[in-house]
Amino acid sequence: MPSRERVEKMNLKGKVALITGGSRGIGRAVSIRLAGEGAFVFVNYARNEEAARETLRLIGEAGGEGQIVRFDVADTKAATEAIAGLIREKGRIDILVNNAGESRDGLLVRMKEQDWDRVIDTNLKGTFNGCRAVSYAMMKQRSGRIINVSSVVAQSGNAGQANYSASKAGIIGLTKSLARELAPRGICVNAVAPGLITTDMTSAMTEEQREKVLEEIPLSRLGTPDDVAGVVLFLASDEAGYITGQVIGVNGGLYM
Amino acid sequence: MSIEEKVIEIIVEQLDVTREECVPEASFIEDLGADSLDLVELIMAMEENFGVEIADEELQKIRTIQDAINFIKKKKGLAS
Numbered sequence: 001m002p003s004r005e006r007v008e009k010m011n012l013k014g015k016v017a018l019i020t021g022g023s024r025g026i027g028r029a030v031s032i033r034l035a036g037e038g039a040f041v042f043v044n045y046a047r048n049e050e051a052a053r054e055t056l057r058l059i060g061e062a063g064g065e066g067q068i069v070r071f072d073v074a075d076t077k078a079a080t081e082a083i084a085g086l087i088r089e090k091g092r093i094d095i096l097v098n099n100a101g102e103s104r105d106g107l108l109v110r111m112k113e114q115d116w117d118r119v120i121d122t123n124l125k126g127t128f129n130g131c132r133a134v135s136y137a138m139m140k141q142r143s144g145r146i147i148n149v150s151s152v153v154a155q156s157g158n159a160g161q162a163n164y165s166a167s168k169a170g171i172i173g174l175t176k177s178l179a180r181e182l183a184p185r186g187i188c189v190n191a192v193a194p195g196l197i198t199t200d201m202t203s204a205m206t207e208e209q210r211e212k213v214l215e216e217i218p219l220s221r222l223g224t225p226d227d228v229a230g231v232v233l234f235l236a237s238d239e240a241g242y243i244t245g246q247v248i249g250v251n252g253g254l255y256m
Numbered sequence: 257m258s259i260e261e262k263v264i265e266i267i268v269e270q271l272d273v274t275r276e277e278c279v280p281e282a283s284f285i286e287d288l289g290a291d292s293l294d295l296v297e298l299i300m301a302m303e304e305n306f307g308v309e310i311a312d313e314e315l316q317k318i319r320t321i322q323d324a325i326n327f328i329k330k331k332k333g334l335a336s
Contacts, residue, residue, distance in 0.1 A: 136297075136300055139293070140297070157306055181293070182290070184293050185293065
């Protein structure tokens with residue numbers, strides 16, 4: 001049984017968090033989890049307001065508090081202004097989870113330039129936009145946690161995902177560089193690299209693809225958004241104060 | 257508050273130095289012990305306080321407190 005002190009240390013009371021792409025999937029689970037531990041959670045979404053509202057409702061059910069905020073992470077101006085606005089509103093920002101992402105799969109030989117650009121813009125530039133928008137405030141606070149959502153395919157590669165895996169590998173380089181830059185101010189920057197997680201993004205898989213991939217996963221099941229949210233919570237908590245510049249795989253052993 | 261006083265106030269706060277150390281010819285890095293992150297933070301605080309933008313090329317030329325004061329005055333359209 002965990003000691004009382006340990007449980008307390010995961011407490012995020014009084015902290016302000018922003019989760020990009022918080023309306024669905026991993027972002028939703030992270031939003032609920034952090035809010036459930038007491039953080040005030042800004043749930044960012046780009047298009048699906050209904051889903052974002054549902055996340056907010058689930059936050060309320062978990063006894064937490066939050067607010068939805070609409071902007072496209074790939075739109076530098078809009079994202080920068082929106083994040084500056086919410087930092088002004090709360091007077092601080094403690095946790096940023098750069099989770100917003102999209103995929104446009106296809107073999108590189110036939111990949112359209114727009115499909116390359118869009119995925120890089122949302123996943124990699126979107127993460128840059130988020131990081132840059134919170135860095136100065138966190139530097140002034142002398143504290144903060146940034147958790148970037150990468151992917152197992154950043155490390156392993158995946159046929160049909162040249163754009164997606166490149167964007168997610170880019171996030172790892174960004175994470176390590178920023179971890180070095182912000183360490184003197186007590187800010188920790190880490191990445192999580194989920195494997196196959198049951199979300200809208202992976203539901204497009206055929207039964208056959210699913211079976212085949214399960215054979216590759218030592219824990220022989222797909223991951224859930226909550227599997228990832230638990231690790232993000234840990235990285236956001238006081239328990240993880242000596243961890244920075246790391247990539248934590250959450251993949252059931254798919255990649256070691 | 258004059259620009260000189262305001263600049264020094266920002267430096268004292270950001271770099272955690274005393275007012276006495278803030279002589280005009282003091283160099284941020286050699287005399288006041290600032291590192292690159294301190295400098296960025298200092299410049300951003302000045303941008304915020306004076307409502308000016310300081311480009312990276314201009315940053316290279318700001319070595320001492322006097323440089324910073326002159327720079328802000330010039331940006332504000334005041335002769336030094």
